[in-house]
Amino acid sequence: MTQTNSASTAAVGHVPIEAVAFDLDGLLVNTEELYQHVGTELLRRRGRPFEPELLDAMMGRPQPVSLRIMIEWHGLADSVETLAGETKEIFRSLLDTELRTMPGAVELLDALAAARGGRGVPRGVATSSGPDFAHDVLGRVGLLHRFDFVVTSADVTQGKPHPEIYELAARRLAVDPARMLVFEDSQTGCRAAVAAGAVAVAVPGGHSLRHDFTGAALVARSLADPRIRGLLPE
Numbered sequence: 198m199t200q201t202n203s204a205s206t207a208a209v210g211h212v213p214i215e216a217v218a219f220d221l222d223g224l225l226v227n228t229e230e231l232y233q234h235v236g237t238e239l240l241r242r243r244g245r246p247f248e249p250e251l252l253d254a255m256m257g258r259p260q261p262v263s264l265r266i267m268i269e270w271h272g273l274a275d276s277v278e279t280l281a282g283e284t285k286e287i288f289r290s291l292l293d294t295e296l297r298t299m300p301g302a303v304e305l306l307d308a309l310a311a312a313r314g315g316r317g318v319p320r321g322v323a324t325s326s327g328p329d330f331a332h333d334v335l336g337r338v339g340l341l342h343r344f345d346f347v348v349t350s351a352d353v354t355q356g357k358p359h360p361e362i363y364e365l366a367a368r369r370l371a372v373d374p375a376r377m378l379v380f381e382d383s384q385t386g387c388r389a390a391v392a393a394g395a396v397a398v399a400v401p402g403g404h405s406l407r408h409d410f411t412g413a414a415l416v417a418r419s420l421a422d423p424r425i426r427g428l429l430p431e
Contacts, residue, residue, distance in 0.1 A: 212396060214318075214378045214430055216370035217309060218363060219344075220257075221324035223382040223402060224420075225302050226334055228326075229256070230403055231291045235284050236267070242283075245271045252404055257357050257385030259325045259350040260284070298338050299402070301421025306343045312430050322347040323366040323379075325356050325386075345370070358385045360393035367393065378428060380420065384408035398425065 223229025236255070237247045251270050255263040264280045267273065273280075309318045321344050324331050328349045335341035346369050353361045367374040379390035379397050383405050390397035391412035399410035400417045410416050417425055 212375055214396065214428060215376040216319040216372045217378045218321050218323045218366040220381045220386050221322055221326055221331055224380055224400055225299060225340065226338055227297050227299060228334060229382065231288065231295060233404065234291060235287045238287050239280060239283055243273060249404065256405065257325060257383035259356040260327065262356055292337065296334065296337055300419045305420045308426065308429065318430055319345055319370045321345050321366055321369055323362045325350050327351060358388035360389050363390050363393035363395050384410060387413055
């Protein structure tokens, strides 16, 4: 995992942060972990392994792209639609029993709401997931009302690592991307944020601990990492 030095972290302090954008899966909620269970089960049914390298290639991308990568990786005869249907079936049962917020997520959102003398910092979600799923998941864990908007794969033509979704988030937040803080857990998402010109904070967990986060201003241990508070508006 690529770390950043103290000089690059301190440099962020010279760029006033005016708004914040969050990834969803694996960052606010543990759905990235659940996706790994789903991918393992999809391929188990077909007598194939879910290799770490395949997970790297799929992680952070829109579902149709991820499933196409899986199909091509293992030469599967299935269509994207078939795998998407199975994914929904397997995932539904996991959401009912295993979904939870990631460490520090609620507390960080509390801090953003209380900043600027209680006026709060504008904040949104920018996810590669689809709108129905994103709203369902955020609603289940009681976070949907904590954001000004949610932009999803349905709102862009090019998915991460293309910067389009974070360029859109900056427009929705009415800020220059250089004044927008972005939290991401994957290499793919971090590349999108950096390419958009945003200040990226990588928050890897589980599998993504091995990712390369070149360009991130900070590689945090979790959303509870005290170094994050030093980047936020007071």
